[in-house]
Amino acid sequence: MIDERILRPDLLRKIVTAEQAAQFIQDGMVVGSSGFTKAGDSKAVLLALAERAKQDPLKITLITGASLGQDTDAALAGSHALSRRMPFQVDPVLRKSINNGEVMFIDHHLCETVEQLQNRHLPPMDIAVIEATLIEEDGSLVPTTSVGNSAHFAALAQKVIVEVNLSMPLTLCGLHDIFLTGGYPNRSIIPITSPSTRIGRASIPIDPEKIVAVVITEIHDSPAQIVPPDEKTTAIASHLLEFFNHEVRMGRLKESLLPLQAGIGKVANAVLSGFLDSSFHDLTMYSEVLQDSTFELFDAGKMTFASASSITVSEACYARIMKDFNRYKNKIVLRPQNISNSPEVIRRMGVIGINTAIEFDLYGNVNSTHIGGTKMMNGIGGSGDFARNAFLSIFVTQAASKENTISHVLPMVSHVDHTEHDVDILVTDQGLADLRGLAPRERADIILQHCVHPEYRDALKDYSDRARKRGGHTPHVLEEAFSWHTRLAEHGTMKA
Amino acid sequence: MIDERILRPDLLRKIVTAEQAAQFIQDGMVVGSSGFTKAGDSKAVLLALAERAKQDPLKITLITGASLGQDTDAALAGSHALSRRMPFQVDPVLRKSINNGEVMFIDHHLCETVEQLQNRHLPPMDIAVIEATLIEEDGSLVPTTSVGNSAHFAALAQKVIVEVNLSMPLTLCGLHDIFLTGGYPNRSIIPITSPSTRIGRASIPIDPEKIVAVVITEIHDSPAQIVPPDEKTTAIASHLLEFFNHEVRMGRLKESLLPLQAGIGKVANAVLSGFLDSSFHDLTMYSEVLQDSTFELFDAGKMTFASASSITVSEACYARIMKDFNRYKNKIVLRPQNISNSPEVIRRMGVIGINTAIEFDLYGNVNSTHIGGTKMMNGIGGSGDFARNAFLSIFVTQAASKENTISHVLPMVSHVDHTEHDVDILVTDQGLADLRGLAPRERADIILQHCVHPEYRDALKDYSDRARKRGGHTPHVLEEAFSWHTRLAEHGTMKA
Numbered sequence: 001m002i003d004e005r006i007l008r009p010d011l012l013r014k015i016v017t018a019e020q021a022a023q024f025i026q027d028g029m030v031v032g033s034s035g036f037t038k039a040g041d042s043k044a045v046l047l048a049l050a051e052r053a054k055q056d057p058l059k060i061t062l063i064t065g066a067s068l069g070q071d072t073d074a075a076l077a078g079s080h081a082l083s084r085r086m087p088f089q090v091d092p093v094l095r096k097s098i099n100n101g102e103v104m105f106i107d108h109h110l111c112e113t114v115e116q117l118q119n120r121h122l123p124p125m126d127i128a129v130i131e132a133t134l135i136e137e138d139g140s141l142v143p144t145t146s147v148g149n150s151a152h153f154a155a156l157a158q159k160v161i162v163e164v165n166l167s168m169p170l171t172l173c174g175l176h177d178i179f180l181t182g183g184y185p186n187r188s189i190i191p192i193t194s195p196s197t198r199i200g201r202a203s204i205p206i207d208p209e210k211i212v213a214v215v216i217t218e219i220h221d222s223p224a225q226i227v228p229p230d231e232k233t234t235a236i237a238s239h240l241l242e243f244f245n246h247e248v249r250m251g252r253l254k255e256s257l258l259p260l261q262a263g264i265g266k267v268a269n270a271v272l273s274g275f276l277d278s279s280f281h282d283l284t285m286y287s288e289v290l291q292d293s294t295f296e297l298f299d300a301g302k303m304t305f306a307s308a309s310s311i312t313v314s315e316a317c318y319a320r321i322m323k324d325f326n327r328y329k330n331k332i333v334l335r336p337q338n339i340s341n342s343p344e345v346i347r348r349m350g351v352i353g354i355n356t357a358i359e360f361d362l363y364g365n366v367n368s369t370h371i372g373g374t375k376m377m378n379g380i381g382g383s384g385d386f387a388r389n390a391f392l393s394i395f396v397t398q399a400a401s402k403e404n405t406i407s408h409v410l411p412m413v414s415h416v417d418h419t420e421h422d423v424d425i426l427v428t429d430q431g432l433a434d435l436r437g438l439a440p441r442e443r444a445d446i447i448l449q450h451c452v453h454p455e456y457r458d459a460l461k462d463y464s465d466r467a468r469k470r471g472g473h474t475p476h477v478l479e480e481a482f483s484w485h486t487r488l489a490e491h492g493t494m495k496a
Numbered sequence: 497m498i499d500e501r502i503l504r505p506d507l508l509r510k511i512v513t514a515e516q517a518a519q520f521i522q523d524g525m526v527v528g529s530s531g532f533t534k535a536g537d538s539k540a541v542l543l544a545l546a547e548r549a550k551q552d553p554l555k556i557t558l559i560t561g562a563s564l565g566q567d568t569d570a571a572l573a574g575s576h577a578l579s580r581r582m583p584f585q586v587d588p589v590l591r592k593s594i595n596n597g598e599v600m601f602i603d604h605h606l607c608e609t610v611e612q613l614q615n616r617h618l619p620p621m622d623i624a625v626i627e628a629t630l631i632e633e634d635g636s637l638v639p640t641t642s643v644g645n646s647a648h649f650a651a652l653a654q655k656v657i658v659e660v661n662l663s664m665p666l667t668l669c670g671l672h673d674i675f676l677t678g679g680y681p682n683r684s685i686i687p688i689t690s691p692s693t694r695i696g697r698a699s700i701p702i703d704p705e706k707i708v709a710v711v712i713t714e715i716h717d718s719p720a721q722i723v724p725p726d727e728k729t730t731a732i733a734s735h736l737l738e739f740f741n742h743e744v745r746m747g748r749l750k751e752s753l754l755p756l757q758a759g760i761g762k763v764a765n766a767v768l769s770g771f772l773d774s775s776f777h778d779l780t781m782y783s784e785v786l787q788d789s790t791f792e793l794f795d796a797g798k799m800t801f802a803s804a805s806s807i808t809v810s811e812a813c814y815a816r817i818m819k820d821f822n823r824y825k826n827k828i829v830l831r832p833q834n835i836s837n838s839p840e841v842i843r844r845m846g847v848i849g850i851n852t853a854i855e856f857d858l859y860g861n862v863n864s865t866h867i868g869g870t871k872m873m874n875g876i877g878g879s880g881d882f883a884r885n886a887f888l889s890i891f892v893t894q895a896a897s898k899e900n901t902i903s904h905v906l907p908m909v910s911h912v913d914h915t916e917h918d919v920d921i922l923v924t925d926q927g928l929a930d931l932r933g934l935a936p937r938e939r940a941d942i943i944l945q946h947c948v949h950p951e952y953r954d955a956l957k958d959y960s961d962r963a964r965k966r967g968g969h970t971p972h973v974l975e976e977a978f979s980w981h982t983r984l985a986e987h988g989t990m991k992a
């Protein structure tokens with residue numbers, strides 16, 4: 001069994017327990033880990049480290065692809081083992097440590113982490129933990145359900161610990177397309193011209209001398225929590241499908257659209273599922289994450305190819321696709337996240353990006369990260385990589401939440417992640433605002449008309465009217481711009 | 497003389513006066529024009545249109561490369577001839593019309609205007625006015641001192657008016673590298689791997705049937721106003737040179753650095769001039785605009801090659817370089833602005849971007865466009881194209897201005913153009929903040945230490961301390977975040 005997975009015999013001697021492997025990680029180190037939206041993460045070594053840190057205090061810098069599963073971030077934050085964390089997380093315990101200032105969180109555009117490492121704008125990486133399906137004879141690593149930043153971590157880290165996960169089917173071999181951009185000044189073109197273009201090799205090259213330990217696991221990826229569509233997400237999805245139909249009628253898009261990107265979460269899933277009963281066909285994805293809906297679209301014959309950096313699906317979907325992965329293999333490629341999220345490729349292919357906002361404002365600036373302008377939610381993730389370079393940049397959110405005490409459409413966002421330049425279409429359950437080619441005052445009119453919740457429309461219109469009296473390209477009443485946020489903080493509602 | 501410039505005889509019959517040519521432009525039309533930072537703009541037809549509009553009211557949508565010279569924007573705005581204007585301007589009269597809501601200004605990342613036109617996210621272009629040095633036998637146009645968006649305008653507009661400018665030396669022929677990216681879904685790679693790579697042809701292809709009029713002019717480009725370095729710009733330049741020296745010592749950069757981009761204006765010029773007396777050598781540029789300093793660096797043997805979309809220099813420099821342009825021709829290429837500002841190429845080559853901020857905040861968010869959060873100054877220009885994709889993204893500004901009644905380092909910027917993710921280095925005359933790899937609270941510490949004017953340091957520190965008591969990843973006292981701006985508006989100073 002194990003020698004089917006470790007084809008390089010000298011590495012069999014390096015097999016140790018997770019606890020033993022974790023000993024290679026010392027206080028103060030910069031540690032890389034595989035893992036992207038819970039898929040393909042370290043499932044044993046980092047948890048063993050968190051356990052050890054309870055007795056033997058230590059602090060590391062942890063750099064991953066994106067979020068981890070297995071509640072690893074909670075375990076590490078709970079043991080106070082993190083001094084710095086980048087580039088993304090979704091964990092409530094870690095979130096608390098970030099917001100109280102214990103953990104320094106560095107929130108990256110997901111394509112940029114390895115840029116900064118390669119450019120030495122970040123400190124050197126001491127050690128990386130990488131989950132693999134298989135170690136090839138030359139030592140190279142076949143990743144599991146994500147590539148994330150693992151290929152560059154393997155190249156840049158001083159030492160590497162491999163977690164060979166026996167629960168990952170060997171049919172995953174051949175799924176990945178590993179391409180390293182290389183350093184400056186002689187950097188290569190990324191020659192991808194369609195989601196299905198393959199430009200690299202199937203495994204992550206590595207100097208086998210660097211592999212200091214191999215750990216065997218059989219743990220499944222943490223499943224995605226699939227929330228069934230509700231009234232609001234269904235409304236958002238239907239506004240968006242109506243818009244795509246309109247674009248086809250206007251001749252600006254074909255029924256195969258252009259490659260789709262969709263952020264994680266229930267809205268993205270609802271939108272993609274909406275294509276099931278539509279006239280769209282031959283769809284493709286060039287995204288970060290493949291979710292349940294992608295596989296539903298494959299099964300329905302609606303989607304022809306999907307490129308991403310990870311597969312993050314529900315428990316049921318996971319069981320189904322892993323049982324016979326060969327069914328999907330020739331329709332999927334997983335890439336390093338600086339390729340899946342590459343500005344170059346996204347712009348070249350004209351990706352349609354659909355991401356979720358926490359809130360947006362009258363002029364179409366979007367906040368994806370900060371609650372009340374100060375508290376980090378998850379991070380910007382790949383939303384900026386796509387929004388900036390997309391053919392169409394779409395943001396969705398509910399118009400209001402928490403019994404309508406919170407409006408998600410505001411006079412001014414309390415934090416800006418995506419400026420109005422990078423936002424073409426805004427959708428709430430109330431409707432869709434098509435902002436293309438409009439100046440700020442016109443954007444405000446359309447947003448007021450289509451997106452804001454009725455209970456907040458008059459107040460927002462009143463703000464807008466009074467701001468215009470003062471003038472300016474982007475009118476504001478600066479001293480009131482955050483009054484809805486401060487009212488919520490003081491009185492528990494944004495309503496006056 | 498003229499038949500040396502118009503090599504296609506049937507076009508000689510289309511020579512008309514500027515006033516006659518302007519008759520092709522009608523009320524309600526979408527009009528394109530050459531011109532990028534005052535260089536290579538329409539110098540006669542648009543002014544004739546402005547004149548006509550005084551008698552015969554009309555309103556057009558005007559789309560250019562960037563800003564125009566000849567006070568054309570002032571003339572058009574003064575005649576109320578503009579309903580919509582994009583993607584950039586620097587004119588005081590037009591600025592007023594934008595800020596009072598008369599002209600709808602659409603502020604683009606400069607690489608995106610032709611994307612939006614091609615994708616039909618903007619209305620179709622009725623007519624374009626393009627300045628040329630020469631019309632080739634096949635009708636194709638050799639641009640003058642800028643390429644801007646002219647190549648795509650020639651392809652997309654229904655009709656084209658050519659202004660042949662006899663004052664432009666014929667030695668400009670061969671300077672330009674015209675490459676069109678084409679539409680989706682089959683878009684090509686932009687195969688530039690160094691500033692000097694040529695990938696296209698020397699003239700703008702055009703269907704000669706589209707050329708409805710040719711106008712002959714002899715008018716020089718409006719000169720750049722070169723402000724001599726003062727104490728503040730010299731201090732900024734010296735902090736920046738010290739930083740580059742440090743990066744060389746740390747082995748992160750070579751003495752040839754990486755291709756440089758510099759925004760227009762006195763600080764950029766001062767920084768570039770600072771390289772004259774430095775140990776840096778074999779410098780290159782991959783920028784939007786070439787200014788006086790570029791030619792000084794060529795003359796001093798410090799710079800080997802410069803790529804841009806325009807040449808915008810002082811009167812003296814213009815006279816000098818135009819007299820013997822062959823001296824510089826093999827060291828320069830002018831490209832379409834979606835190529836000079838292409839995310840793909842900027843990221844691939846690792847450009848070092850140096851741009852000017854109006855203000856920045858405690859966490860390193862940058863405002864490049866809006867005074868007091870509402871009034872448009874010029875537009876975002878290319879600053880975002882470079883800042884997002886650069887190897888190093890640098891923003892400079894004075895620490896305080898107007899007898900220190902205005903601090904340019906603030907609790908929160910009143911408008912965000914560049915988020916903290918896209919800002920690596922901030923420089924004021926007070927010092928330089930190296931923000932790489934830091935979390936927001938750490939960024940604040942460094943900015944407080946190095947950038948803020950001493951007269952504002954205690955107040956900003958006090959804000960920061962009180963904000964941290966409230967907690968959050970990016971601490972703020974939301975109800976006070978704009979109090980410095982509102983104090984300035986009310987009391988004429990940001991000081992408490």
Ligand SMILES: CC(C)(COP(=O)(O)OP(=O)(O)OC[C@H]1O[C@@H](n2cnc3c(N)ncnc32)[C@H](O)[C@@H]1OP(=O)(O)O)[C@@H](O)C(=O)NCCC(=O)NCCS
Nearest residue numbers: 263264265355356357358368372378379380381382383401
């Ligand atoms: C933006 C993002 C947080 C939205 O996630 P989501 O779970 O779909 O969003 P929801 O609207 O359901 O939840 C947002 C929460 O913030 C709350 N909220 C929103 N505005 C608020 C405000 N002004 N004050 C307080 N709470 C607020 C909502 O009420 C909701 O609370 P809940 O979780 O207790 O119900 C998430 O998509 C994200 O992290 N995006 C950034 C990364 C990204 O886009 N990556 C791209 C591809 S993976």
Ligand SMILES: CC(C)(COP(=O)(O)OP(=O)(O)OC[C@H]1O[C@@H](n2cnc3c(N)ncnc32)[C@H](O)[C@@H]1OP(=O)(O)O)[C@@H](O)C(=O)NCCC(=O)NCCS
Nearest residue numbers: 759760761851852853854864868874875876877878879897
């Ligand atoms: C940002 C930009 C406007 C700075 O231009 P600049 O002339 O170097 O800037 P200065 O700091 O000298 O001038 C800014 C003015 O705003 C004023 N100002 C700044 N903050 C202010 C505030 N909060 N309230 C009122 N006025 C303010 C300054 O006092 C100064 O006034 P003045 O012109 O009357 O002296 C300019 O670089 C720009 O338009 N950039 C965006 C485009 C770009 O970066 N393109 C990239 C490549 S071309």
